[in-house]
Amino acid sequence: MTHTDVVRITRRDGIAHLTLNRPDKRNALNDDLIATLDAFFSAVDDSIRAIIISGAGGHFSSGLDLSQHVAREPLQVMAHSRNWHRVMALLAQSPRPVIAAMTGAVMGGGLELAATCHVRVAEETVRFQMPEGMRGIFVGGGGSVRISRLIGADRMTEMMLTGRSYSGAEGERLGLAHHCVSEGHALAKAFELAENIVRNSPTINAFIIQALAQIATMPPEAGLYAESLTAALSQSGPDAEEGLRAFLEKRAPVFR
The missing domain is CATH 3.90.226.10 (2-enoyl-CoA Hydratase; Chain A, domain 1)
Structure with missing residues (x-):
């Protein structure tokens, strides 16, 4: 083959x-x-x-x-x-x-x-x-x-x-x-x-997969710092804005 x-x-x-x-x-x-x-x-x-x-x-x-x-x-x-x-x-x-x-x-x-x-x-x-x-x-x-x-x-x-x-x-x-x-x-x-x-934000899917895997191998304080950094990156981007707007407008979000 x-x-x-x-x-x-x-x-x-x-x-x-x-x-x-x-x-x-x-x-x-x-x-x-x-x-x-x-x-x-x-x-x-x-x-x-x-x-x-x-x-x-x-x-x-x-x-x-x-x-x-x-x-x-x-x-x-x-x-x-x-x-x-x-x-x-x-x-x-x-x-x-x-x-x-x-x-x-x-x-x-x-x-x-x-x-x-x-x-x-x-x-x-x-x-x-x-x-x-x-x-x-x-x-x-x-x-x-x-x-x-x-x-x-x-x-x-x-x-x-x-x-x-x-x-x-x-x-x-x-x-x-x-x-x-x-x-x-x-x-x-x-x-x-x-x-x-696939309806999720592709960026957030990547964060979930990659950040959690890395955090799991870190000492607790380093893991918590990485969590905060990932949260900051995710919540300050366009996907977070779209997700919040969709929630307030009672519709499904459309992520790019």
Whole structure:
């Protein structure tokens, strides 16, 4: 498959929909797929205000394509992992909200990919799992940081040691998903959420994503200072003026 084959990309009303398209491999993440994500998130069109990621064939992603990793030297593995970190950071730091519509297998690297997304929708039949311990490998796509932040290092340790899997409903309770829906409804819910999100100010969406992520890693006083600075920037701009005017005029705001 070429890079354009492994991820289908459609655009509609300010929403880009990326479909991981390796259904015969349960959308296992290979180098071509990661390169396609890299190319897309490195040059997102200005007309796009929200992004949805889903998987073809009933699965989000079964994780790393192990067929590409049978024999690599340690430095090669490290370089590969660091490239994943760079690409995953493009998603996590995207000023445009990224929504994961999760179905079927959300395992290993697939869960690492989902953890970079700002909003996560899971179907009840989803299977969350970190099977690396059973494969004799360690995570390499950022999961030790991002998944641990979602569910705690203790829970992630247990998942990796035992290979334990969680359903969509269990994942929602743990923090792996924000919304749990019945089978067949994840994508519709993701579009519903995206359609609401694109009505927000693009600037404020970016502040919410990027400022909160940075503040979470700061000492409390530094975080509070950053909060005040972000508030000052947001409340002195044209979007705040439009939002207030729309509220007083009892209409929906129109942000540019």
